[in-house]
Amino acid sequence: MLNRLDEQVEAGDEDAALSRRIVMFQLGILGGLDGEPVEESVGLKRVRQSRDHLVWRLSHPYVAGKAVRTIVWFPDRGHAVIALFANDKARMGDVFYDSVGTRADQAIEKYLHQKEAEER
Numbered sequence: 001m002l003n004r005l006d007e008q009v010e011a012g013d014e015d016a017a018l019s020r021r022i023v024m025f026q027l028g029i030l031g032g033l034d035g036e037p038v039e040e041s042v043g044l045k046r047v048r049q050s051r052d053h054l055v056w057r058l059s060h061p062y063v064a065g066k067a068v069r070t071i072v073w074f075p076d077r078g079h080a081v082i083a084l085f086a087n088d089k090a091r092m093g094d095v096f097y098d099s100v101g102t103r104a105d106q107a108i109e110k111y112l113h114q115k116e117a118e119e120r
Contacts, residue, residue: 001085022068023085026058036074047071049101053108055083057100071104083107 002023008016029043037044037056047055058070071084083104 018063018066019068022060022063022066023070025060026068026070029058030072030080033080035077047101047104050104051101052105053083055101055104055108069100071100073104073108081108081111083111 002020005016005020005023009020026043036054040046043059045057045059047057053073055071055073058072060068068085070082073081073083075081084100084107
């Protein structure tokens with residue numbers, strides 16, 4: 001997603017530039033953590049729709065017509081895995097929240113299988 005946003009920004013897409021700034025803001029939130037959160041905050045909330053894995057969503061200050069979400073899973077104290085980017089939840093509406101847990105769980109399972117295969 002970041003590569004695609006970079007390409008769009010280079011082509012002069014102002015909307016992509018805003019999305020990229022928002023994602024970088026969200027990643028800054030992650031950089032300020034020393035492990036999995038113990039409680040929710042303004043920019044970091046638990047995704048309750050996830051059934052198999054505890055995942056968190058990063059949000060951002062209000063921007064009219066824009067709602068970029070980054071979904072994160074913490075496999076252990078020192079690591080965070082970006083499970084999903086939702087490049088504009090504002091356009092997706094409730095469809096995003098109806099499917100985010102399932103999609104995050106699937107992405108995490110794929111990650112775990114790949115990691116397991118690499119360790120063999």
